[in-house]
Amino acid sequence: MGIKKDYDNTGITSENRAADMAADRERAVKAGRLDYPFVAFVLLIVFVGLVMVYSTSAYRGMELFGDSAYFAKRQLVFAVSAIIIAYFVSKADYRVIAKYSKLILIISMVLLILVYIIGTASHGSARWLYIGPFGFQPSECAKVALIIYTAAACTAHTKSLNSVKGIVKIMLLPIVAIILIAIENLSTAIICFAIVFIILFISSPKTWYFIVLALIGVAGCGLFIAFAGYRADRIRIWLAPEKYPDGYQTMQSLYAIGSGGIFGRGLGNSIQKMGFIPESHNDMIFSVICEELGIFGAVCIIGLFVALIKRCTVIAMNAGDRLGGLLVSGVMAHIAVQLIINISVVTNTIPPTGVTLPFISYGGSSIVFILIEMGLVLSVARRMKPAG
Amino acid sequence: MKLYSFNRRRIFIVFLCMLGAGLFLTGRLAYLMIYQSEHYTMLADSLHERERSIKAPRGRIYDRNGNILADNRAVCSISVIHSQIEDEEEVISALLTYLDTDEEKVRTKVTKNSSREIIAVNVEKSLADEIRELNISGIKVDEDYKRYYPYGSLASKVLGFTGADNQGIVGLEVSYDDVLSGTDGSINAVTDAKGIELVEFSESRVNPIPGKDLVTSIDLNIQRYATQAALKVMEEKNANRVCIIIMNPQNGEVYAMVDVPEYDLNNPFELNYEANVTEDNQMDLLNNMWRNFNISDTYEPGSTCKIVTLTSALESGAVTKENTFYCPGYKMIEDRRIRCHKTTGHGSETLVEALMNSCNPAFMEIGERTGAETLYEYYGKLGLFEKTGIDLPGEGSSIMHKLEDIGPVELATMSFGQSFQITPIQFITAISTVINGGNKITPHIGIRFIDSESQESNVLEYPVINNAIKESTSNTVREMLESVVSEGSGSKAALPGYRIGGKTATSEKLPRGTGLYISSFIGFAPADNPQVIGIILIDEPEGVYYGGTIAAPVIRDIFSNILPYLGIEAEEIPETDTEQ
Incomplete structure (x- = not known):
């Protein structure tokens, strides 16, 4: 597929294309070095994640497979593979990848449809595709595809960003993808929507559109909780988890967090992971971190994430071009939104929903795709403007 | 294509928003982990801990x-x-x-x-x-x-x-x-969600x-001996039950309390006799078997209670030792002729002789002179209206006429121990007061607690009312009771070398006319300074049923064994002296 055809597909005019290409050539920088601070933050978080997966899954691994390191070993394999993949992604030119953005999104949408046809149910929702022994979640792939597609579209259709019609046009395909995700996994759909929303907000010169949209969203949520909330199980659990049997997970999470105190019970000493928090190495891993490491450890980990997101911000703001800046912004939005939702859920700040803690929760697809995103950030960082 | 400055600004705005959310969540964590920490830790601990009691x-x-x-x-x-x-x-x-x-x-x-x-x-x-x-x-x-x-x-x-x-x-x-x-102590072990203890x-x-x-205060040897004696007489007389209390009359310490048949403490739910046990009556039968007659049941004390009448009369001055009485074999009370056990009559007798003879007409006379009100005053002083306060559960209360209901007939029968009921423990306590110099004591069994770790001991204290009756009265009654044993109806309780006081009784059980009796004897030694007092009740003996004949010898046997054991030596008195 040629460049020209691709540009045609995105519906860009030839003048624009010519101008873009000129600008690209002007700013083209030679592939530079790895962004070491960023790499350090990522590796540190991945390492913490491995340690915590081992700590939280040892009991369950022992129980199910007679091997306390069962889950940790698998996660190590995933993490190492993901790091290798990320390295190659960082070597690639993001601008070339972006040229295939539509194709990538369409493939991931096909996978999303496929999951409903041949997918394997886990926790009552069909979310998994199996390639040999490895499960694969198309929704994780869709997040990356959405970041790339939205960033590429907002780079290609700068003018569309001035009108509601243009913005709707850019959002058309992403919205279809998000709806496909939402059928089975509302929380991932919300994250995806937030990513798309943030990229559009950053790239569009219009402010009020987004503020109005955000206000409508907030008001909608408020009205829903006020009038229909008592009917929705999740809202009911959120408001009074101790009163309902299905508030069990939330209460267990709060017990874990609350009993952590300042310095926690010590690494490996969580009791809540002993079967009280179901699958504590997954979505609820942060509560065990709090229990074992206390608020001290929790703040350290949040601090690492803040440092990583701050580094993303710096890379985005100094990206060699618009595409790079928007790509990194999308990645930043992804990490930040998912982190915030995860911590909000375990602390019962928002109604319960299943969202993994990026880099740390156990799971192959989530760590592979998030590290692919890191690869993209590094690819952008290699072509950063020299000044910070 | 370049990134405009407004784009950069927006990236930074997004970052700031995220940072804000992050700070808010950190605050939320701090609230949960510091402010609410104690609350959740407590909840979590109670979830994790399984208490096992030790x-x-x-x-x-x-x-x-x-x-x-x-x-x-x-x-x-x-x-x-x-x-x-x-x-x-x-x-x-x-x-x-x-x-x-x-x-x-x-x-x-x-x-x-x-x-x-x-x-x-x-x-x-x-x-x-x-x-x-x-x-x-x-x-x-x-x-x-x-x-x-x-x-x-x-x-x-x-x-x-x-x-x-x-x-x-x-x-x-x-x-x-x-x-x-x-x-009880407890072990709080930490467990996982399945309740399996976590050793780490x-x-x-x-x-x-x-x-x-x-x-x-129980003395194993005295208890054993008294039990054997009770079993022996129960068997000989084919009696229902035999109760014996051996006590120190000075301080109320109970040396032995027997109520045969006893039951096996190691198998308390097994009846000690053959019975047709059904689910309905099982508990009743068991309760009956466990019941301690000595403290829970009342009986008509009969002639032994003449001691109380005598004490009241002497103490109130209604009679003196010098008074004499005449017994024609009966006494007319209103239109009723109440007979003496000796139908031919005792004739003229002194107060001591009246007691020795256990003469009913003489005591009806004494009761009449004393009057119901005064009699009740001394019943009260001797504790016959109230529970003794012994440290055992289930103590029974006496059954008495109301003072205003006492007519001449009631007064007359009360004078020789009929028409009211008291428990054996009440009675032995009252008599202890009479003979110990007049101090009302509380019968008891517990003496002290010992802490098994520190060996510290707490001595239990029981109420004592000093001079409930005058010491002189006590001395007089004691002497007179000694005569009952040495010369009167209680002669079968006499023990060579010891000064023993006592009084017999044979009370017909209610309803009258069934020929069922309770034979009893109350005795103490040494008569001049009582160190031990004993009471025996033989419930429904067959054959000879006189207290003086069948009950007194049991106490004598027990005393002959326990007096030397308690360090009360027999006086070396020549044979001839004791004959008198």
Whole structure:
């Protein structure tokens, strides 16, 4: 597929294309070095994640497979593979990848449809595709595809960003993808929507559109909780988890967090992971971190994430071009939104929903795709403007 | 294409928003982990901890010389923990193999989804160890104590026994339950969600506080001897029951309290006689068997109660030692002719002679002179209206006429111990007051507690009312009672070398005319300074039923053994002197 055809597909005019290409050539920088601070933050978080997966899954691994390191070993394999993949992604030119953005999104949408046809149910929702022994979640792939597609579209259709019609046009395909995700996994759909929303907000010169949209969203949520909330199980659990049997997970999470105190019970000493928090190495891993490491450890980990997101911000703001800046912004939005939702859920700040803690929760697809995103950030960082 | 500055600004705005959210969540974490930490830690701990109680050993019960009357034996309780059971059938079959229980019951308990079900208690330690060694998950063996009474049925009605949870059910085990039972300790073990204990977490342990030991006034040897004597006379006279109390009249310490037939304290739920037991009457029969007649039941004291009439009369000055009485064999009270046991009459007699003869007309006369009101005043002073306060549960109350209901007939019958009922313990306490110089004492069994760890002891105190009656009256009555034994109706209680006082009684049981009697005797020694007082009641003896004939010799036998034992030596008096 040629460049020209691709540009045609995105519906860009030839003048624009010519101008873009000129600008690209002007700013083209030679592939530079790895962004070491960023790499350090990522590796540190991945390492913490491995340690915590081992700590939280040892009991369950022992129980199910007679091997306390069962889950940790698998996660190590995933993490190492993901790091290798990320390295190659960082070597690639993001601008070339972006040229295939539509194709990538369409493939991931096909996978999303496929999951409903041949997918394997886990926790009552069909979310998994199996390639040999490895499960694969198309929704994780869709997040990356959405970041790339939205960033590429907002780079290609700068003018569309001035009108509601243009913005709707850019959002058309992403919205279809998000709806496909939402059928089975509302929380991932919300994250995806937030990513798309943030990229559009950053790239569009219009402010009020987004503020109005955000206000409508907030008001909608408020009205829903006020009038229909008592009917929705999740809202009911959120408001009074101790009163309902299905508030069990939330209460267990709060017990874990609350009993952590300042310095926690010590690494490996969580009791809540002993079967009280179901699958504590997954979505609820942060509560065990709090229990074992206390608020001290929790703040350290949040601090690492803040440092990583701050580094993303710096890379985005100094990206060699618009595409790079928007790509990194999308990645930043992804990490930040998912982190915030995860911590909000375990602390019962928002109604319960299943969202993994990026880099740390156990799971192959989530760590592979998030590290692919890191690869993209590094690819952008290699072509950063020299000044910070 | 370039990134405009407004794009950069927006990236930074997004970052700031995210940072804001992050700070808010950090605040939320701080609230949960610092401010609410205690609350959630407590909730979490109570979720994780399984409390196992450690039984406090129950205090022992000793006799006055340090012999153990009630001891503990290590036993075990077997329970199942549902969440830990792996193979229900294996658990059920193991329990059925080792324990003597009903399959249906065990099955219900094993399959019931509860945290813990107790299958059996008081399992012998060796058997429990075998079960423990099977190492079947879900079966829990806990150490426990079971009460053990080394002397079987000895003093059964005094000691009482304990139930499945080692709680006192009757007797001293009830009255001193709080002190004997101690405080159970506990082990708080941390468990996982299935309730399996996590060895890597230290258990918090609250040590049990063992119950205090109780030293009683019971003297093992006196109790044994009195029991044998009671059994002997019960057999000889084919009596229903025989009660004996041996007490120190000076301070109220009970040396022995017998109520045969006694029951086996180690098998208290087994009737001590053949009976047609149904579910309805089982509890009644058991309660009856456990009942301590000495303190719970009332009887008409009969002639022994003439001591009380005499004391009231002397104390109030209604009669003096010098008064003489005439007995024609009866006395007319209103239109009724109340007869003396000697129908031919005692003729003219002094006060002492009237007591020695146990002459009813003379005592009706004494009662009449004293008057109901004064008589009741002294009944009150001697404690016949109230419970004695003995440290045993289930003490009965006396049954008395209302003062305003007492007419001449009632007064006359009361004067020789009829038409009212008191308990044996009330009576021996009243007579102790009469003979000990006039001090009203509280009969008791508990003497002191001993802390089994610190060996510290607390001596128990009981109320004493000094000079309830005048010492001079006490002396006079004592002398007169000595005459009853040395020369009068109580002569069968006489013991060479000892000065013994006493009084006999033969009371016909209610309703009258059935030919059923309670023969009794109350005696004390030495008569001039009483150190020991004893009462015997023989319920429904066959054949000769006179108290003086069948009851007095029992007390004499007991005294002949226990007086030297208590260090009261016989006086070396020439044969000829004692004959007088």
